[in-house]
Amino acid sequence: MTTSEPEASRSAGGPTPDSLLHARTGTEVAPEDLVMATGRDVTPKTLEWARRKLAAEGPAAMDKLLP
Template structure:
C-alpha cells in the first residue's frame, strides 16, 4: 500500500490557470443570442432586445463582463 501524499505528486501543469491568462471570447463576433445565453436567461424577444441594447452600448466586452 502506498503512503505517498496526493499533493506531493502533483505536477506544476496541474495548477489552475491564472485569471489574467483566461479569455472569455474567441475573437469572433458576439451575437445577442450569445449574450442572452451567457447571462443564463431564456431566448425570448424581450431578452434578445435587452442583449441588443447592451451590445450597442458596451460592444463585445459586454460578454466579458457577464462571464466569470
Template sequence: MSTSQPDASRRPSDDHATPDDLLHVAPTETSPDDLVLASGRDITPSALAWAERKLASEGHAALDKLLP
C-alpha cells in the first residue's frame, strides 16, 4: 500500500531544542508598571510604590520570581 507521506523513519530529524535565550527575550529594564502587572495587581499608587521598593532591593530578579 502506498502513502503520500514519506516514511517517518527516513525523514531527517528536526527535533532540535531552541535555546532559552532565543525563546525568552526579556526587557533589559523592568519598570514598576511591569512588576505590578506581572503580580496580577492593578496599577495604583500603592502598588507602584511596592514595585519600586521591590525593584530597588531585587532588581530584574523581582520580575523573574513572578513569571513562570
C-alpha cells in the first residue's frame, strides 16, 4: 500500500468496515444517477422510472443498487 491511502482503508487482514463499502456521498441523488447506476441508457422512459423510484424510496433507492 502506498502512504497516500487513508489509514481507515488499510486492512489488518479482517473484513472491510461497512462504512467504507458504501458509495453514496450523502448528496442528493439525481434521476440520471439512478439510471446510470443500473447500467441503463438515460432516456425519457428510464428517467421517468427513476423519478418514480426516487419519489417512492428517496435516496435509499441508490443504496439498494450500490454497495
